[in-house]
Amino acid sequence: MTYSKEQLAGLVQADRVHRAYYTDPAVFEAEMAKVFGKVWVYVGHDSLVPDPGDYYCTTLAGQPVVLSRHESGSVHVLYNRCGHRGAKVLSRTRGNARVFSCMYHGWAFRPNGELAGVPMRADFPEEALREPRAGMEPLPRVDSYRGFVFASLDPGVMPLLDFLGEARKGIDELVDRSPEGRVEFAAGCHRYHFRGNWKLQMDNMADTYHPAAAHGSTVGPDGRQFQRRAGDQGGAALFFAPNGEAVVSQLGVRGFPHGHSSEQSLFDKEQAGGVWDDYRALMVARHGEERTADILKNRRHSLTLFPTLDILIAQTSVRVVKPIAVDLTEVEIWPVRLAGAPAVISDDLVKYVNMTHSASSFIQTDDLEAFERCQEGLKAQGSDWVLVARGMGAEVDEGDGVLFGARSSEVGQRAKHYAWRDLMSA
Incomplete structure (x- = not known):
């Protein structure tokens, strides 16, 4: 099937997307030119x-x-x-x-x-x-x-800083944590594939609603997940709140212009103890106490830059999504070294990435299973639409096109879908 611009735009409604968005090879081919050929x-x-x-x-x-x-x-x-x-x-x-x-x-x-x-x-x-x-x-x-x-691929693309907008602060949050103000991809990467559309992974990066169901098996008897950050304190977070809801499901999500999104941090206290105190001393020597405290605040769990990049701030790593076919996607996970930080911190970060986002990890394996089930389920007859209405109408306008949605709002997913719609129908 060949889609007109109007038909492509019609695949994305205010609160839902058509299943062809994920399953039609003709849509996938059009994306290569209309999305990937037009943005940074x-x-x-x-x-x-x-x-x-x-x-x-x-x-x-x-x-x-x-x-x-x-x-x-x-x-x-x-x-x-x-x-x-x-x-x-x-x-x-x-x-x-x-x-x-x-x-x-x-x-x-x-x-x-x-x-x-x-x-x-x-x-x-x-x-x-x-x-x-x-x-x-x-x-x-x-x-x-x-x-x-x-x-x-577009000579007339907007300046990169305009495309990143306010979302670039998520990159700042990661890089500023290096005592030298730079990071290195020095530990190689995990690379694997899943049998599903690339946008399923991108949707999931703005989804704080799924962990209670998808990742419940990662919670120990003490109600906490495994430690995923360095330091004796602040590394393992309570998974469930006193009201029985998953803590992550109560977090907010931001949608930015051009399809970017970010999630609030799951961690509410600064890391401390062991080698982390040595690292913090290096940061204070460079930046002073006040600036260091500001840098080390846990503002975001992750930042996702449309169409393919995810900055996993909580895991100090980077995820890259590469579309191969309408139902085949490659994912790379790169542990990030904080230049100038104690070597043991970088070693630990590799370990945490292995636990959370490798092909045999506690977290990403659950997500990959969900993506493949979505791809299979969308072949079934029934409704042609996928609902993304959570939190709709309750968003807070923070200015400059940034919308905040509380309690695992799907505002970040909608930002991606709207950006896709605007590009595909241009």
């Missing part, structure tokens, strides 16, 4: 390419791209495609090379994409080799914010 999409962190010649291979809208660092120190995002016959140039996920060489005919490219060498060059018309497309072409727009590198 996270590519990778610049710490993945710390030295000249470093490269990191990934995808954007299903297209192979390369994050690289040139000898000048500048960071680039290139199409992973030879300018000669179109072969994929780099096949390893990460590496370092003075030039990027195509295995097919030996054409070579500098880390900024410029053509570096052509075997038997004299046999080619020189004007053909002078064209920019003879190299590994750069993406139309590339920019970064505090080490997080974004790219866009």
Whole structure:
């Protein structure tokens, strides 16, 4: 089926979305151009390419791209495609090379994409080799914010800071926790797939309603979940409130312009004890007591940037969602190292990510089961609509397009759906 702009817009109503939003291959194909082709999409962190010649291979809208660092120190995002016959140039996920060489005919490219060498060059018309497309072409727009590198396929895309808006404060909240004001992706990542649509994972990042049902098995006899943060105090939170409701289900959610969202923090006290006190002393030495106390406040459980990036502040990690097909999605989870913090804290963060968001973790496995059941269930005949009405009409307008909804409001999910609708019908 080919959808008109009006039909695509009609898949998202004020309080519900059509099941074709998740299940129709034609909708998925349209998304690659109308959503991923028009906005800023996270590519990778610049710490993945710390030295000249470093490269990191990934995808954007299903297209192979390369994050690289040139000898000048500048960071680039290139199409992973030879300018000669179109072969994929780099096949390893990460590496370092003075030039990027195509295995097919030996054409070579500098880390900024410029053509570096052509075997038997004299046999080619020189004007053909002078064209920019003879190299590994750069993406139309590339920019970064505090080490997080974004790219866009649209030359006319809005400035990155305008796209991030108030939501960028979630990145600040993570990066500011480093005594050196920078983070590093130095521990590799978990990478796995689930048989479901990518938007099911994105919806879940703004969903504080599901944990009582989906994650109830993670609660111990003392009514607390496992510890997921460093320190002797503040690491394990009570799961259920005195009224019997899950604490997380009573938390609020924010919806931002352009489809971003964030969740209130589950933790209500500052971490303390053990090596955490040593870390805090480093922060105070750099920032002073007042600024340190402000940095270490637990404001957000996570921040999600539409369409694919999730900053898991509580776990000090980053999740990346990569659509592969209408019913197949790849997820990456990257533990984040706080540069300048005691090494044991970074080691512990890897352990906590293993427990919460690896493919064999306590939390993410529940979510993946839910996503696959949703994908299967949406094939069933019945209502064509999926309800996202929780908290609708009770949102608080905080200005600049930011809406806050209490008690696990689905306002964050609606923000994503509305942004998707506006892009798909543009």
